[in-house]
Amino acid sequence: MPDPEILDPTVEFARYRRTVLAEVVVPGPAAVRRTVRSRRRRRWAALVAAVLALFTGPTLGYVALHRPEPRPGPVLPAPEPTGTPTPGGPVTPTGSPTPTGAAPTTPPDGRIGRNELLATTVTLPGWPAGAQCRTGGVRLTADGHEGQNALLAVDHGDVDADGAQETVALVQCVFGTHGWQQVVAFDRDVAGRIVTVGRVVVSARERPQWLIGMQVRGDGVVRVQVGDIYPGGGWAGEWSQRQWRGYRWDGGSFRQVSGPTGFPPNPHxxxxxxxxxxxxxxxxxxxxxxxxxxxxxxxxxxxxxxxxxxxxxxxxxxxxxxxxxxxxxxxxxxxxxxxxxxxxxxxxxxxxxxxxxxxxxxxxxxxxxxxxxxxxxxxxxxxxxxxxxxxxxxxxxxxx
The missing domain is CATH 2.60.40.1510 (ntegrin, alpha v. Chain A, domain 3)
Structure with a gap:
């Protein structure tokens, strides 16, 4: 049996260099630079991939385990039923939705100056029977012409508790030597027009015959000074008994909330x-x-x-x-x-x-x-x- 051939590594490497290196073409400087850059990019990419694999691998696994359920998409309105609905429990009505971006409602400013009130036609509540003064399309006057409605006094305050002021006026129907009187509240509508809220109090044939003055308190109560007997015809004003009475708006009319409701006998x-x-x-x-x-x-x-x-x-x-x-x-x-x-x-x-x-x-x-x-x-x-x-x-x- 022939002896196995023993290879000498030194001899074999020498033979490899002689046969292979003769076929190798030495690259130029440009090729060397391209090769270096390519190798650098591959090393950085390998390094980043290793870091991401090290840190994000567990994190991504944790997130995957705890990820919430995906949100449902928009629900389309159900079609209107065509048949008769089945009776059920009571349904609580809901109000109309507020339009998006709508401004809050602000009550109109009902503060009306004396000059503006004199320059505008207004509507007055009815006068007592026998008074020959108008109530519709009235132009108030600053003096007491016969048969006219004279403006005697003006005050302002929030009488209807809407957060804005209104105007309260003392008006007299000038007729003969007496002249009926009433205290009237005015406001503005959303268009800015003057509107009548209501009558606070009116003079009477019996008592009170005389409305002397008025004022609006901070709590909205309209205080009116009344006299039992209207002066004139030999009756002196100082003979009249005087009282302060308070009136408040209840949403539909003014009602008396303070002060006396009657007069004692007048000695005069x-x-x-x-x-x-x-x-x-x-x-x-x-x-x-x-x-x-x-x-x-x-x-x-x-x-x-x-x-x-x-x-x-x-x-x-x-x-x-x-x-x-x-x-x-x-x-x-x-x-x-x-x-x-x-x-x-x-x-x-x-x-x-x-x-x-x-x-x-x-x-x-x-x-x-x-x-x-x-x-x-x-x-x-x-x-x-x-x-x-x-x-x-x-x-x-x-x-x-």
Whole structure:
């Protein structure tokens, strides 16, 4: 068996260089540079791939395990049913959706100046029967022309609690010597036109006859100063009883929420009428002269008199005499000067009738003449109450 051939590595490598390297073409400088760049890119790509494999491999696996379910796509509206729906439970109605981007509703500003109110036609609530003033297409005036609606006062405030101010005006229908009055609230609509909210209060044939002033409080209550009797025709304004009453808007009308709802009797509504018969003096057994006069006091007014006082302006020689004077609350003076007799209350339509005696001393030469009798109403403080008609409070008292 032949011995195996033993190869010498040195000899074999020498043979390889002789046969292979002879076929190798040595590259130029440009080829060398391209080769270097290509090798660098491959090394960087391999390095980045290794880093990503090292760090992102576990992370991507974790995310894959915990990834949420994909969101569902938009749901298309279901088609309207064509058959009769099956009865079910109660359905809660929903309001209309607010348009996207719509601005919040802002109440119109109802603050109207006096000049603008005078320059614009307005609508007024109805006047009491008999008032000859217009209500529609009214042009308010600044003065009191007969048959016109005069603007007396203006104030502003949020009377309907909408967050914006309104205008409150005191208006008078000028007619004759009286003139009805009312307090009216105005506002603006969304187009800026003046509109009427409603009537706060109106004067009345009975009470109150007089609307004196008004103001709007911060809480929206309209305060109106009212008087029981309108001045004029001999009635002085200071005789009227005055009150402040508050009114609030309830969504449909104004109603009174504060202040009195009525007036007590006005002391100036008394109208006393007094008459007296002639005094005829006859001779008494003792030589003096005496006689009687019948005095009648009637209350023809609409208010009661708390008390009535009679004043006799007599000559000094003519003095009270007899039991008729017992009706007086205090005994009348018997010497010199006027004689006063105070009586009690006198209701409307009632009267006092007194028979009063007077006497002259025997040695007094008093002749015929005329005294004077006055009837006066008194208040709770015993002060004299003035009357509209005063000429009938006094009557002559002839004596002879």
């Amino acid at each position: 509504e008394v109208n006393l009428v007094v008459t007296a018969t002639d005094l005829v003096l006859g001779v008494a057994p003792d030589g003096s002269r005496a006689g009687n006069t019948t005095v009648r006091v009637r209350n023809t007014g609409t208010g009661p008199a708390r008390a009535v006082a009679l004043r006799f302006d007599l000559p000094v020689a003519l003095r009270p005499d007899g039991d008729g004077w017992a009706a007086c609350r205090t005994a009348p003076a018997t010497t010199g000067g006027p004689v006063r007799c105070e009586l009690g209350a006198l209701a409307p339509g009632a009267e006092f009738r007194l028979v009063l005696g007077l006497r002259v001393a025997a040695d007094d030469p008093l002749g015929a003449g005329t005294a004077e009798l006055t009837a006066q109403a008194l208040d709770a403080g015993h002060r004299i109450v003035a009357e509209v008609v005063e000429f009938d409070n006094v009557t002559p008292l002839p004596y002879r």
